[in-house]
Amino acid sequence: MNRILKTTAIAAAVMGVATVAHARDQIRIVGSSTVYPFASYVTEEFGAVTEYPTPVIESTGSGGGIRLFCNGVGEGTPDITNASRRIKVSELERCIENGVTDVTEVKIGSDGIVFAQSSTNDAIELTLEQLFLAVAAKVPVDGELVDNPYINWSEIDASLPDREISIYGPPSTSGTRDAFEELAMEVPSEEMEAYGGEAYTQIRADGAYIDAGENDNLIVQRLQEDTEAFGIFGYSFLVENPDALVGTAIDGVAPEPEAISAGDYPIARSLWFYVKNQHAEAVPPLYDYVDMFVSETMIGEGGYLGDLGLIPLPEAEREQTREKVENRAELEVSDLK
Numbered sequence: 001m002n003r004i005l006k007t008t009a010i011a012a013a014v015m016g017v018a019t020v021a022h023a024r025d026q027i028r029i030v031g032s033s034t035v036y037p038f039a040s041y042v043t044e045e046f047g048a049v050t051e052y053p054t055p056v057i058e059s060t061g062s063g064g065g066i067r068l069f070c071n072g073v074g075e076g077t078p079d080i081t082n083a084s085r086r087i088k089v090s091e092l093e094r095c096i097e098n099g100v101t102d103v104t105e106v107k108i109g110s111d112g113i114v115f116a117q118s119s120t121n122d123a124i125e126l127t128l129e130q131l132f133l134a135v136a137a138k139v140p141v142d143g144e145l146v147d148n149p150y151i152n153w154s155e156i157d158a159s160l161p162d163r164e165i166s167i168y169g170p171p172s173t174s175g176t177r178d179a180f181e182e183l184a185m186e187v188p189s190e191e192m193e194a195y196g197g198e199a200y201t202q203i204r205a206d207g208a209y210i211d212a213g214e215n216d217n218l219i220v221q222r223l224q225e226d227t228e229a230f231g232i233f234g235y236s237f238l239v240e241n242p243d244a245l246v247g248t249a250i251d252g253v254a255p256e257p258e259a260i261s262a263g264d265y266p267i268a269r270s271l272w273f274y275v276k277n278q279h280a281e282a283v284p285p286l287y288d289y290v291d292m293f294v295s296e297t298m299i300g301e302g303g304y305l306g307d308l309g310l311i312p313l314p315e316a317e318r319e320q321t322r323e324k325v326e327n328r329a330e331l332e333v334s335d336l337k
Contacts, residue, residue: 023282024075027055027289031065031082032175033214034111034234035271038305039082042293045304052285061214062175069274070095079279079286083272084111084175084234085182089336096333102277105331106290107321108299110311112235112260113180113267115248118227121161125249128266130156132188134165135209137202140194148204168212168219169203169232176216179269180232184250187266220245235260236309261311271310277328287325294322 029039036059047054060068062083069081070091087105095103115131117124133156138145153160170177186199203209212219216233223231224244231245235255238247247255250266259265273293280286292298298305299321301312313321323329 023284025283025285026053027080027283027285028078029055029057029080029082029273030060030068030078031058031080031273032062032084032271033059033170033216034062034084034176034236035082035108035273037236037240037308038108038271038310039273039293041305041308042289042298046285046289046292050285050288052288055285055289059214061171061173062178063173064214066091066274069276070098070100072098073100073276073278075282077276079276079283080290081274083274085178085269086272086336087274087331089333092331092333092336100276100278101330102328103331104275104277104324104328105335106273106275106294106325107313107317108271108273108293108310109305109313110261111269111271111309112255112265112311113176113183113232113269114235114238114255115230115232115250115267116223116238116245117230117248118223119244119246120227121246123246123248124161125252126160128184128251129188129192130160131250132185135167135169135203136185136189136200137204138200140192143194145194148206148208151208163228165208166210166226166229167208167232168210168222168226168229170216170219171211171213174214176232176234180267183267183269234309235311239309257311261314274331275325275328277330280328287328290325294318294325 039057043055043057062085065081066087069078071077133139133150136148139148150156150165152162152164154162181201185201189195189200190197212222216237219231219233220237220241223229238245253259253265255265260268275290297303299312299318306312
């Protein structure tokens with residue numbers, strides 16, 4: 001660990017001892033809206049079968065949750081933050097600066113980012129490049145980068161519907177947005193000559209892409225009302241609304257569990273949560289909850305969370321996850337590089 005960061009962390013930790021000493025038996029969880037349905041199920045089960053109260057959980061988005069988590073150690077800070085993308089180096093360094101020096105990283109499964117529409121429409125297929133051209137702020141036209149001129153899908157490719165491009169998606173604080181930019185924008189743009197081999201991730205701001213907030217359920221509701229539009233959200237919300245929504249195949253691969261787990265679906269990512277080990281003593285149920293979450297009953301093949309849309313990790317990875325939890329493995333900045 002960097003010496004300056006370590007010194008700052010120790011000072012912050014010492015200052016936080018008094019607040020940590022106030023024990024509580026209700027776990028506080030923040031973070032990803034994508035992980036929220038899975039974590040909510042576990043919190044309800046935990047409250048039902050243990051002597052502890054049901055944990056309090058808030059859907060703040062991955063970025064917002066990590067900020068709250070990394071604010072420090074003490075009664076007023078979260079014990080766990082859920083994330084639909086891995087914590088960044090800069091975020092972990094901020095944790096350390098604020099005294100959050102002992103964090104365990106827990107990978108719980110895989111997820112696909114779905115590009116879906118109302119089931120009142122016929123299903124369509126898109127290439128990753130076509131999807132990029134619909135959402136990017138600047139796109140190549142005649143070899144030059146210009147403000148995105150595409151109003152209808154059919155203007156991108158005549159084979160696509162003659163419908164206005166209208167996409168409800170997550171905000172910049174969302175891990176789903178981060179993952180979408182990485183997987184659906186960086187990858188195709190790096191292959192386009194106009195971008196000079198550089199990744200381009202700026203999303204258009206002319207009204208075609210609509211920031212729908214951190215609650216993915218609201219995107220689902222809007223697609224049922226605005227049947228011409230598309231939405232971007234985690235696979236679990238497609239599973240929960242099979243009659244109302246239809247997913248879009250990307251590069252010929254449909255968003256289905258096998259394809260997501262194998263990495264064949266182009267917009268697939270891992271899901272995580274992070275545990276503040278410094279709270280374990282002051283919050284006695286903390287690791288009972290974590291153990292329940294990573295049990296085969298929850299995240300294994302045929303586990304309860306699979307019914308909600310979580311794609312199980314391979315057995316060896318699930319075992320690695322449980323070993324990290326058992327050992328309370330401390331995440332280092334070097335692990336993220």
